[in-house]
Amino acid sequence: MRIGVVGGGEFGRGLATTSARAGHEVLLWSRRGGDLQVPRVKVTGSVEDLADRQLIFLAVPSPHVTDTARHLGPTMNGEHVLVHVSRGLVGEQLETLSHVLRSETPCRRVGALGGPLMARALTADEPCGVILGTRFPEVEEAVRAALDAPTIRIERTDDILGVEISSALVGLIALGTGYALGHGATPDTLALYVTRGAREAVRVVTALGGRPETFSGLAGFGDLVAAVAGDGRPEIRLGMALAKGLDLDRAGVEAGAYIEGVFIARRVANFAKRAGIRTPIAGVMADVVDGTIRGKDAIAALSVSL
Amino acid sequence: MKLGSLWKRPFRLPHLASRPPRPGDPLIYSFNNHRDAVIAEVTERVVHAHQGDPAHLERILNDAAMHETRRLQAQGDSEAAESLSFWSNLYRRVARLSDSEKRRMLRRIVSRMAQGVAGNFDPRVHALAERAAPKMLTGIMNPTFLPTELAGTGSHLDMLVRAEGPLESLRRLSNRGTLVFVPTHSSNLDSVVLGYALARAGLPPLMYGAGKNLFSNPVLSFFMHNLGAYQVDRRVQAQLYKEVLKAYACVVIEKGFHSLFFPGGTRSRSNQVENRLKLGLAGSAVEAFSRRQVRGDGRPVWFVPTTINYDLVLEAESLIEDHLREKGKARYIIEDDESSQLDRWIAFLRKLVGLSSACVIRFGSPIDPFGNSVDDIGQSIGPQGHVVDPVTYVSRNGTPELNAERDRAYTQDLAETIVDRFRRNTVIMPTQLVAHVLYRHLVQATPGMDVFGRVRERGTITMGWEELEQEVGNVRDAIVGLEERHELRIQNEIRTARPNAIVHRALEVWNGYHTHAAARVTQAEVVIEDPSLTLYYQNRLAPWAEQLADDGHVAAAREIQLEGRR
Numbered sequence A: 001m002r003i004g005v006v007g008g009g010e011f012g013r014g015l016a017t018t019s020a021r022a023g024h025e026v027l028l029w030s031r032r033g034g035d036l037q038v039p040r041v042k043v044t045g046s047v048e049d050l051a052d053r054q055l056i057f058l059a060v061p062s063p064h065v066t067d068t069a070r071h072l073g074p075t076m077n078g079e080h081v082l083v084h085v086s087r088g089l090v091g092e093q094l095e096t097l098s099h100v101l102r103s104e105t106p107c108r109r110v111g112a113l114g115g116p117l118m119a120r121a122l123t124a125d126e127p128c129g130v131i132l133g134t135r136f137p138e139v140e141e142a143v144r145a146a147l148d149a150p151t152i153r154i155e156r157t158d159d160i161l162g163v164e165i166s167s168a169l170v171g172l173i174a175l176g177t178g179y180a181l182g183h184g185a186t187p188d189t190l191a192l193y194v195t196r197g198a199r200e201a202v203r204v205v206t207a208l209g210g211r212p213e214t215f216s217g218l219a220g221f222g223d224l225v226a227a228v229a230g231d232g233r234p235e236i237r238l239g240m241a242l243a244k245g246l247d248l249d250r251a252g253v254e255a256g257a258y259i260e261g262v263f264i265a266r267r268v269a270n271f272a273k274r275a276g277i278r279t280p281i282a283g284v285m286a287d288v289v290d291g292t293i294r295g296k297d298a299i300a301a302l303s304v305s306l
Numbered sequence B: 001m002k003l004g005s006l007w008k009r010p011f012r013l014p015h016l017a018s019r020p021p022r023p024g025d026p027l028i029y030s031f032n033n034h035r036d037a038v039i040a041e042v043t044e045r046v047v048h049a050h051q052g053d054p055a056h057l058e059r060i061l062n063d064a065a066m067h068e069t070r071r072l073q074a075q076g077d078s079e080a081a082e083s084l085s086f087w088s089n090l091y092r093r094v095a096r097l098s099d100s101e102k103r104r105m106l107r108r109i110v111s112r113m114a115q116g117v118a119g120n121f122d123p124r125v126h127a128l129a130e131r132a133a134p135k136m137l138t139g140i141m142n143p144t145f146l147p148t149e150l151a152g153t154g155s156h157l158d159m160l161v162r163a164e165g166p167l168e169s170l171r172r173l174s175n176r177g178t179l180v181f182v183p184t185h186s187s188n189l190d191s192v193v194l195g196y197a198l199a200r201a202g203l204p205p206l207m208y209g210a211g212k213n214l215f216s217n218p219v220l221s222f223f224m225h226n227l228g229a230y231q232v233d234r235r236v237q238a239q240l241y242k243e244v245l246k247a248y249a250c251v252v253i254e255k256g257f258h259s260l261f262f263p264g265g266t267r268s269r270s271n272q273v274e275n276r277l278k279l280g281l282a283g284s285a286v287e288a289f290s291r292r293q294v295r296g297d298g299r300p301v302w303f304v305p306t307t308i309n310y311d312l313v314l315e316a317e318s319l320i321e322d323h324l325r326e327k328g329k330a331r332y333i334i335e336d337d338e339s340s341q342l343d344r345w346i347a348f349l350r351k352l353v354g355l356s357s358a359c360v361i362r363f364g365s366p367i368d369p370f371g372n373s374v375d376d377i378g379q380s381i382g383p384q385g386h387v388v389d390p391v392t393y394v395s396r397n398g399t400p401e402l403n404a405e406r407d408r409a410y411t412q413d414l415a416e417t418i419v420d421r422f423r424r425n426t427v428i429m430p431t432q433l434v435a436h437v438l439y440r441h442l443v444q445a446t447p448g449m450d451v452f453g454r455v456r457e458r459g460t461i462t463m464g465w466e467e468l469e470q471e472v473g474n475v476r477d478a479i480v481g482l483e484e485r486h487e488l489r490i491q492n493e494i495r496t497a498r499p500n501a502i503v504h505r506a507l508e509v510w511n512g513y514h515t516h517a518a519a520r521v522t523q524a525e526v527v528i529e530d531p532s533l534t535l536y537y538q539n540r541l542a543p544w545a546e547q548l549a550d551d552g553h554v555a556a557a558r559e560i561q562l563e564g565r566r
Helices: A010-021 A047-052 A061-073 A097-104 A117-123 A137-146 A160-180 A187-207 A212-216 A220-230 A232-245 A248-253 A259-276 A280-290 A295-303 B005-010 B027-049 B052-076 B078-096 B097-116 B121-142 B143-151 B155-159 B168-171 B189-199 B218-224 B241-253 B280-292 B318-325 B342-352 B390-394 B404-424 B428-445 B464-482 B499-510 B531-548 B551-565
Strands: A002-006 A024-030 A041-044 A055-058 A081-084 A112-114 A129-134 A152-157 B160-166 B178-183 B208-213 B231-232 B302-308 B359-363 B463-465 B519-522 B525-528
Touching: A002 A047, A002 A152, A010 A024, A010 A041, A010 A055, A010 A117, A010 A137, A010 B428, A024 A047, A041 B218, A047 A061, A047 B178, A047 B189, A055 A137, A055 A295, A061 A097, A081 A097, A081 A137, A097 A112, A097 A160, A112 A137, A112 A160, A112 A220, A117 A129, A117 B551, A129 A137, A129 A160, A129 A220, A129 B208, A137 A152, A137 B404, A152 A160, A160 A220, A160 A232, A160 A280, A160 A295, A187 A220, A187 A295, A212 A220, A220 A280, A232 A248, A232 A259, A259 A280, A259 B551, A280 A295, B027 B097, B027 B241, B052 B097, B052 B241, B078 B097, B097 B231, B097 B241, B121 B218, B160 B189, B168 B241, B178 B189, B178 B280, B189 B302, B189 B359, B208 B241, B231 B241, B241 B280, B241 B390, B280 B302, B280 B390, B302 B404, B302 B551, B318 B531, B359 B464, B390 B404, B428 B463, B428 B499, B428 B519, B428 B525, B428 B551, B463 B464, B464 B531, B499 B519, B531 B551
Parallel strands: A002 A024, A002 A055, A024 A041, A055 A081, A081 A112, A129 A152, B160 B359, B178 B302, B208 B231
Antiparallel strands: A112 A129, B302 B359, B463 B525, B519 B525
């Protein structure tokens, strides 16, 4: 299969490596172009080169997905299969990224990868699992072929919306987990917080039109366990940096990554108000990010009160 | 044969004076020549789908026999008796039939179902309806108009029903591909006014499925039978019957007959614009496109999301009552609503005399089966304005192929797009605007009360005339703001009208038709007389309530919006 990868970050390179190992011809498009040192993977700086790809992985941070999709749109047609791995929801209406792909490109055969899949696991050949959300059988077929490796378990659901929302909300809960850890929360406090967070996430998933059982699978629960168990994800690092009392900018520098959880907290809380559901944790995390609540007060609010 | 049953059979004009075909006739004019081929193709397809596993075949026959026996026993009239013995017999014997007998039985049943569904089209009846219907309707509305109507070419209906949208482009596209109109559904009048608006706009007549109950009136039945309607008997539960309906819709579109579906399935009980669609028939249209491409027939299929907006709804009272009684579980058939009562029709039509644009039909821009917009010459246009070939959506490695699961996924995406287009093309009418302001006032006056409590507040809540005018003006301006962002539409007449005139118009429309007017005037106040009706008319605006509210009304608006989602 001819596979394209958009994004030269860690995740993009991981997907490119795995696909090339499975015997596919892989072309990676990166704005920077040049040599990314991925074995057996060609790199291009021009988007038109992706026209002959059958499957394209989109591995760019969620704030760049809209621009990337616009850029990609004119090169695509109805036959292309587009699969993104970004965590995030766009705008006040919490639009999913697959929705962005469908409105900015002519592609309809889209999918979203979620769950506890880390770039490191892809390249290091460790056993790992991933959930693919798509309504299209040909998307599943393409992804299974692309990531065909004895160490990767691929599950599928047609609830693509549920997968995307779950991924974004796990990011938010992980941010709070890092914050609580930074304040020295004990495992039982943490368990209380995470459980409440999961319950809240299910309410949001349902209100946005996803299915609650999607959150109970790899997309939500599985991903959350990996985060809490310490798979080294940036949301935890950022939460810990915030717990040190750093402001958002400095915490971001310390965590060393862009983190979606920070930016959806307030929007989730606002949405919940409109939808008439309770999301106390999103509210507290939004306040934490804004710096209006701190320390033990925040931990108490996250786990016990509210 | 009993006389009564004569009416139940399709009544057709004799072939003697058949109209010679002319070049440029819409394809539907020759439908009767295609009729047998359509039935044969439908039969073939449904039969083919059940070849193979004999156990499966037995299940499907058993399902049909069980459901039909049950239904006909419950129906218990002479019509039922005719076929009851056939089905109960089959129900008893199905397990003992040999495989080849089962297959023969399947073919016989499917073919009979397809014949029962199949429509008819008679150009002579179409011409008659086109000429006479506006005059008849106007005559009912006000007999004094009749002489001028019959003499002149214009019609008061022209004033009453307004069609908006890209009519020129639709006319052109109707010659290049197959159009599938998918309108919102509020009233049994919908297919009548839509048919009228299409004819007046120079658009071809459509094939459409109509509930069998609409065929029970002999006059209506005559027209339906000869104007391209096919029969859908909603009482029939058998799986096979549903398959026949879907295959019928698919074959008809595949052969190039422009079609009409109400994708909401049933009239909106709450008066909200449909936000969930029944996917079955829209799915048939997507499948029709795929099958054409696989056959190498590149003619496109396009969808036209359409909204039908009424200032006054014939069946408003029955619909909202049903909505409140069975919240969330709309029934398909209301046996005895206003649309089956002649005096209500007359009262309704009389009420509308002299009102301009009491019904606005807004045709949205056409889209291809994958939600892309379509330009004037029928090319699909991607989001960045470049041309996309629709055949790529059903192709793999450059070759078109059939795939039912894929087409179901496309249909779900398409449904989302249609819902979005419905919202953007909703035209807010004066009664809806005024009802929204009144209902919001009621909600504000009854904090925390549920909808059932609120609709019991008959005549207890009043609103000062000045305040009402003020807020109608504010909400109207907010709607105009949404219109500028292409999120919603407003009736032309009230875009710039004085709020006072808008309120008067709404009160005038309600007064004298409904059992109780939604609201009436006393001195300097307006009394909410029938909160259910107020709710019904305002529901059209429920999804935008919060966006239309100023700070003082946000809480009430949010309640309305939440209530509307349930």
